[in-house]
Structure formats: structure tokens, C-alpha cells
Amino acid sequence: MIKTTLPSDRRISRLVGGTLVVSLAYVLGQLLGGSAAGAVGFQLPPVDDATGAFWSLGASAILIGLTITLASWWFIGTRLWHLLTWFALVFFGTVGIILEGMFFFPGALPAETVPGVVLAQFVAAIVTATVAAVVLGPTGDRQTSPTLAMPYTSALLLLSGLHEANEEQESGLKAGKPPAEAKHRTDWLQPLLLADDSLLEDLSTSSSVQRSLGTADYTVHRPPAGAAWRSVTSPQRPPTDIEIDEPPSTQPKVRLTATEFRDYVYEVRHDGASKPATPDSSDADETTEAENQQTGMSLDPRVFGDIVHKLCELRLPEGDWPDTIRRLAPDPAAITDETVALIAQHVHAGLAEFEQLQSTYPVDQRFDEVQVTARFSAGRVIGDIDHLSITPTGYHVVDYKTSDLAGRAVETLTEYYLPQLRVYACALYQADPGLESVDLRLVFTDEGITERVQLGPSEIEADIDRYDSLLQQR
Numbered sequence: 491m492i493k494t495t496l497p498s499d500r501r502i503s504r505l506v507g508g509t510l511v512v513s514l515a516y517v518l519g520q521l522l523g524g525s526a527a528g529a530v531g532f533q534l535p536p537v538d539d540a541t542g543a544f545w546s547l548g549a550s551a552i553l554i555g556l557t558i559t560l561a562s563w564w565f566i567g568t569r570l571w572h573l574l575t576w577f578a579l580v581f582f583g584t585v586g587i588i589l590e591g592m593f594f595f596p597g598a599l600p601a602e603t604v605p606g607v608v609l610a611q612f613v614a615a616i617v618t619a620t621v622a623a624v625v626l627g628p629t630g631d632r633q634t635s636p637t638l639a640m641p642y643t644s645a646l647l648l649l650s651g652l653h654e655a656n657e658e659q660e661s662g663l664k665a666g667k668p669p670a671e672a673k674h675r676t677d678w679l680q681p682l683l684l685a686d687d688s689l690l691e692d693l694s695t696s697s698s699v700q701r702s703l704g705t706a707d708y709t710v711h712r713p714p715a716g717a718a719w720r721s722v723t724s725p726q727r728p729p730t731d732i733e734i735d736e737p738p739s740t741q742p743k744v745r746l747t748a749t750e751f752r753d754y755v756y757e758v759r760h761d762g763a764s765k766p767a768t769p770d771s772s773d774a775d776e777t778t779e780a781e782n783q784q785t786g787m788s789l790d791p792r793v794f795g796d797i798v799h800k801l802c803e804l805r806l807p808e809g810d811w812p813d814t815i816r817r818l819a820p821d822p823a824a825i826t827d828e829t830v831a832l833i834a835q836h837v838h839a840g841l842a843e844f845e846q847l848q849s850t851y852p853v854d855q856r857f858d859e860v861q862v863t864a865r866f867s868a869g870r871v872i873g874d875i876d877h878l879s880i881t882p883t884g885y886h887v888v889d890y891k892t893s894d895l896a897g898r899a900v901e902t903l904t905e906y907y908l909p910q911l912r913v914y915a916c917a918l919y920q921a922d923p924g925l926e927s928v929d930l931r932l933v934f935t936d937e938g939i940t941e942r943v944q945l946g947p948s949e950i951e952a953d954i955d956r957y958d959s960l961l962q963q964r
């Protein structure tokens with residue numbers, strides 16, 4: 491493990507010292523560059539304000555010195571790389587500013603002085619880069635990738651690659667495998683940190699060795715010596731036979747849909763009597779053919795009910811109903827005009843109840859096809875509310891039933907369907923115990939009849955207890 495350290499006072503002193511040295515080198519380079527330009531016969535721009543030129547040169551020198559000094563802390567490479575990098579920074583940066591000024595301000599610099607200015611900047615860049623490479627560069631010719639950035643001096647670097655070692659040295663440290671291809675920045679950094687020939691030899695006699703790299707110090711630690719394992723436990727082992735009681739057996743909790751729960755409640759109340767035949771009950775198929783012959787309907791009752799529910803949910807313009815009905819039907823070609831008219835009759839009845847609800851109460855929120863869960867100690871009941879409106883006074887639940895009422899008593903169907911809506915009320919009360927009431931509306935769309943039940947908190951709590959007992963008996 492290598493930990494680079496650089497105390498804050500040394501950091502500040504090196505920053506100030508490096509900035510000062512590089513700045514003076516830049517000023518010296520400018521003076522030498524001007525002399526060189528004059529010696530070869532190049533013209534230089536006239537200096538009208540000596541004081542202003544002095545302060546401008548000083549500010550530029552300090553800025554360049556500070557930039558190079560800070561950048562050198564994170565730059566890894568040989569002195570040659572330092573020299574080339576700082577030369578490019580000073581020369582091309584300065585010349586680029588001059589050329590940019592000539593482009594935007596054509597009269598600011600006479601064209602005949604450009605060669606002299608470029609030569610002066612070239613000499614200044616060489617002098618500055620040379621001094622910076624000597625003062626701020628590495629202490630040895632240690633080759634590494636010029637694109638690798640030096641990590642922060644406070645970072646911990648984990649050596650994870652394979653490296654070359656001189657097997658002829660009697661250091662006790664040897665490479666067991668050939669060096670692997672570098673894949674991480676630490677793989678480039680480690681050869682640089684371990685390039686000192688004496689480092690491995692010193693590590694053979696010391697647990698750690700300190701070295702310097704540029705402006706930072708780092709320490710290489712040798713892995714700790716191994717130790718023989720010994721048991722600290724008593725030779726007399728305690729008994730390991732532990733008797734664990736079997737966990738109490740629990741019956742799996744019941745999980746029903748709202749329609750399954752409705753059927754179960756009806757069977758319990760009527761001592762196992764068969765439930766009424768409805769479009770969503772299992773024995774509805776027995777009456778499908780007879781009902782279709784009576785009504786001329788070309789759809790299965792379940793599909794018929796699904797289409798009515800979807801149109802009540804979408805609330806599309808009536809002109810879009812025929813096309814929507816055919817898209818929702820399994821066999822669009824089987825949809826006759828009589829079927830479309832019959833579906834429209836049911837949708838009108840459902841939407842009439844919806845519109846009456848919206849016009850009677852100040853509705854804050856409304857939802858369609860809302861899934862709710864009623865939780866009991868014996869299990870859960872999950873169902874989807876066809877429509878739910880929330881008002882300041884409570885919740886309003888609307889459930890559409892498309893059963894054919896011909897020859898059927900509405901009271902019998904209401905008794906059968908109502909537990910499904912009441913369990914919805916239980917779920918809403920459990921989600922919002924502060925509700926004032928739940929208004930249940932059972933809409934028989936065949937004849938536009940609505941059966942309503944208003945439940946308060948006490949009645950809902952009684953339903954929760956009663957339904958919990960029923961589920962425990964299941």
C-alpha cells in the first residue's frame with residue numbers, strides 16, 4: 491500500500507516557490523526573446539507606456555507560474571514530457587491570444603511586428619519550460635504514460651498488478667509470474683513508484699520505505715509477516731446438541747378475489763345453495779345460449795359485460811361507441827347493429843348513474859377500475875372498484891352489473907352482489923379510518939335500476955368482524 495503525503499506548510503511553500511521561480515523564468519525569457527528578435531532584425535511593437543507594460547508582463551508571469559506549478563502536482567512523466575508540455579502551454583497559449591487579438595482588433599498589432607513577437611514568445615516558452623521541468627519535474631528518468639493523472643496526494647493507492655523484479659537481487663522479493671498487461675491507471679503508476687533499484691532491497695530489511703516523487707512523498711509498506719494459527723478455545727468443548735422446538739404450524743392465509751368472496755358469503759348464508767346465474771359466475775354458460783336467443787345478442791355475457799364496463803370507464807362520445815365495441819369484441823364481424831344498440835342501452839344506464847353522482851356531490855377526485863385490498867386476520871380479499879368518487883363527505887362506490895333481469899328478482903341479485911361492495915367499503919375504511927361514510931351503488935344496467943346502501947364507520951367495523959369470522963371458517 492502506498493500513501494502519498496505532503497504537509498500543508500510544505501505544500502504552500504512549494505506553491506509559492508514554484509510560482510516565483512517559473513514567473514521569473516518567464517520574465518527572463520521575454521527579455522531574452524526580445525533581444526533575440528532584435529538581433530536577427532525583427533521589429534517589435536513600440537512600448538508607449540513602460541509602466542503599463544511592466545505590470546502587464548508581471549501579471550502574465552505570475553499567472554503562468556501559478557498555472558504550471560499547480561498543474562505539475564498532478565502531472566506524471568519524465569522531464570522531457572514536462573518540458574514539452576510546459577512549452578506547448580506557454581508558447582501556443584500566448585501566440586493564440588496574440589493571433590486572436592489581431593483577428594478581432596486588426597489595428598492593435600502591426601503586421602510587420604508579428605515575426606518578432608512570435609520569436610520572442612518562442613524563446614520565452616523554451617526558457618520557462620526548461621526551468622519548470624528542472625524545478626518541478628521528477629528527480630529521475632522514470633517513464634510513464636503522459637496521459638495519466640496523478641491522484642490526489644491524500645489518496646490511498648492499492649497495488650493490484652504484476653510487476654517485474656530483478657531475480658538476481660538477494661532481496662527475497664521475486665515476481666512469481668510474468669508482468670500482466672496494464673489495464674488500470676495504477677498499473678502505469680506502480681512501475682514509476684517502484685522504479686528505484688534500492689527500494690526492494692531496503693524492503694527486505696525494513697517493513698516500510700519512504701521515497702519522493704516530484705513534489706509528493708510516498709511510503710511503500712511490506713505485507714505483515716504471517717503467524718501460525720492456534721486455537722484459543724478450551725479443549726473441553728461444550729455440548730453442541732441444542733434442542734429447538736418445532737415452530738407452531740400455521741394455516742396459510744386465505745387470499746380471495748372480491749367475486750370469490752361474494753360467492754363464498756352467499757353459499758354460507760344459504761347453506762351451500764347454488765348462487766344465481768350471472769354473467770360473471772361459473773354457471774353463466776348454462777344460460778348463455780338461451781339468453782342469446784331471447785335477446786338476439788351475438789356476444790358471450792362475460793364479453794358483453796366487459797365491453798359495457800370499458801365504455802362506462804372511457805366515457806367516449808357516443809359516436810365512437812360502434813367502432814370501439816367492434817375493437818373490443820373477440821370477433822368484430824359477429825357484432826350486429828342489434829348488439830351495438832343493446833350495449834349502448836346498458837352504457838346509457840351506467841353513465842346516467844355516474845352523471846347523477848357528479849351533479850349531486852362536489853367531487854374532489856374520481857377513479858375508474860381502482861384495485862383495493864381488505865385485510866383480515868384470516869386472509870385478504872382483493873377487488874377492483876368500477877368507479878370511485880371521493881367527496882368531502884365520504885366515498886361513493888359504483889359497481890355496474892349487466893345481468894339480464896328477465897325472470898329474476900332484483901332483491902335476490904342485490905343480496906348476492908352486495909357483499910362484494912361491502913368488502914370494498916371495508917378496504918376503503920382500513921385505508922382511511924377517518925372517513926365519514928361509504929355510499930354503495932349497485933347499478934343494474936339492463937333496466938337502469940340502482941340499489942343504494944349507505945354505511946357508516948360502525949357498520950363497516952361490524953362487517954370487518956363478521957367477514958373475518960367467515961374467512962376463519964373457510
